[in-house]
Amino acid sequence: QHVVVCGYGTKGRSAIRALLANGTDKEHVVVVDPSPTAIEEANSLGFTGIVGDAGRADVLRRTSIEKARAVVVAANRDDTAVLITLTVRQLNPSVPITASVREEENASLLRQSGADSVITSSSTSGRLLGLATDSPRVVAVVEDLLTAGHGLDLVQRTVTSAEVGMGARQLRDVVLSVTRGGRTLRFDDAAIGTLQSEDVLVVVRSN
Amino acid sequence: QHVVVCGYGTKGRSAIRALLANGTDKEHVVVVDPSPTAIEEANSLGFTGIVGDAGRADVLRRTSIEKARAVVVAANRDDTAVLITLTVRQLNPSVPITASVREEENASLLRQSGADSVITSSSTSGRLLGLATDSPRVVAVVEDLLTAGHGLDLVQRTVTSAEVGMGARQLRDVVLSVTRGGRTLRFDDAAIGTLQSEDVLVVVRSN
Ligand SMILES: [Ca+2]
Ligand SMILES: [Ca+2]
Numbered sequence: 001q002h003v004v005v006c007g008y009g010t011k012g013r014s015a016i017r018a019l020l021a022n023g024t025d026k027e028h029v030v031v032v033d034p035s036p037t038a039i040e041e042a043n044s045l046g047f048t049g050i051v052g053d054a055g056r057a058d059v060l061r062r063t064s065i066e067k068a069r070a071v072v073v074a075a076n077r078d079d080t081a082v083l084i085t086l087t088v089r090q091l092n093p094s095v096p097i098t099a100s101v102r103e104e105e106n107a108s109l110l111r112q113s114g115a116d117s118v119i120t121s122s123s124t125s126g127r128l129l130g131l132a133t134d135s136p137r138v139v140a141v142v143e144d145l146l147t148a149g150h151g152l153d154l155v156q157r158t159v160t161s162a163e164v165g166m167g168a169r170q171l172r173d174v175v176l177s178v179t180r181g182g183r184t185l186r187f188d189d190a191a192i193g194t195l196q197s198e199d200v201l202v203v204v205r206s207n
Numbered sequence: 208q209h210v211v212v213c214g215y216g217t218k219g220r221s222a223i224r225a226l227l228a229n230g231t232d233k234e235h236v237v238v239v240d241p242s243p244t245a246i247e248e249a250n251s252l253g254f255t256g257i258v259g260d261a262g263r264a265d266v267l268r269r270t271s272i273e274k275a276r277a278v279v280v281a282a283n284r285d286d287t288a289v290l291i292t293l294t295v296r297q298l299n300p301s302v303p304i305t306a307s308v309r310e311e312e313n314a315s316l317l318r319q320s321g322a323d324s325v326i327t328s329s330s331t332s333g334r335l336l337g338l339a340t341d342s343p344r345v346v347a348v349v350e351d352l353l354t355a356g357h358g359l360d361l362v363q364r365t366v367t368s369a370e371v372g373m374g375a376r377q378l379r380d381v382v383l384s385v386t387r388g389g390r391t392l393r394f395d396d397a398a399i400g401t402l403q404s405e406d407v408l409v410v411v412r413s414n
Pocket of ligand 1: 143144145148149154
């Protein structure tokens with residue numbers, strides 16, 4: 001039921017905001033951080049805070065990691081992220097782990113350590129830096145897309161029964177991609193034809 | 208004509224890839240980094256590399272900063288980013304500066320130092336971490352959107368003459384926002400009506 005978030009810095013806090021905006025209850029957020037003041041703040045906001053190093057098995061066991069529905073690794077250093085991921089994977093072989101690293105060269109090490117999804121901060125912000133130079137409005141749009149609950153949101157969802165049989169561009173939401181039978185098709189791919197039940201969409205929704 | 212990129216780590220390299228994909232010639236990229244091996248690599252790829260600390264005026268002057276069309280600050284540390292931004296602004300009061308910081312609390316300091324556009328890496332990657340937990344496909348879509356040249360691209364452009372008079376959802380590109388007279392409207396805002404010349408769009412384009 002619960003999500004374990006390792007690291008309560010800027011990254012961990014942003015991750016939690018995104019989790020809450022997407023429907024996770026704050027009672028189901030468990031935060032681990034070595035800083036007692038950070039954990040005090042997490043507790044005061046209604047999360048379950050645990051002071052300690054998430055790279056240590058005895059600390060992770062206190063989060064009931066074996067029953068977690070997901071783990072977010074939001075460490076400040078890449079070596080710390082690897083150690084946490086390895087330890088989580090040892091204690092729970094099947095929980096989905098989402099982790100972030102700073103450097104691209106460490107992304108594959110993180111996958112090798114057991115992370116299912118890896119965010120490379122410096123590549124992502126580098127791309128945004130380059131884009132922003134000639135397209136300053138794009139940065140505001142990306143920030144909006146990634147911040148759920150107001151303005152534009154990027155959302156993954158399945159097709160509703162009312163949408164089955166419609167074209168990808170006839171929906172109220174703006175469809176960007178359709179995943180069907182393991183294949184992901186872009187919105188303008190003729191192979192989409194009409195939407196089928198069980199299609200998974202990535203859409204832009206306007207609130 | 209040229210863009211000065213301060214920092215040739217993962218972030219700076221990603222920024223340059225984005226600049227090239229958006230039409231900047233490699234002859235117009237000037238890279239500053241303290242590492243001679245990094246600069247050697249930059250030179251071998253056809254950029255103009257300068258070894259030195261971009262926070263020093265004498266180093267920045269060697270980039271012809273006073274004639275640059277844009278500056279990208281891709282430093283690894285937030286204090287370095289602030290120092291570079293202040294020095295650039297001192298030497299060129301009007302050049303657009305795009306900068307990145309790790310921590311949210313430093314974003315306002317960077318704006319105060321003269322940056323026009325600020326990317327906060329840890330907030331952005333934190334949001335992606337949170338989103339990825341429940342919507343793993345969203346991460347791949349975001350990476351695709353931010354990587355120009357193939358798949359889906361996020362693009363800022365003006366309305367073409369053929370598009371004037373059309374509705375925002377009738378274009379081949381998927382329109383996300385329309386900026387008109389300083390106001391930015393979301394794709395489903397009734398106030399858009401039909402597109403007007405001089406409207407600036409942020410669109411998703413499929414290659
Ligand atoms: Ca939003
Ligand atoms: Ca792309």
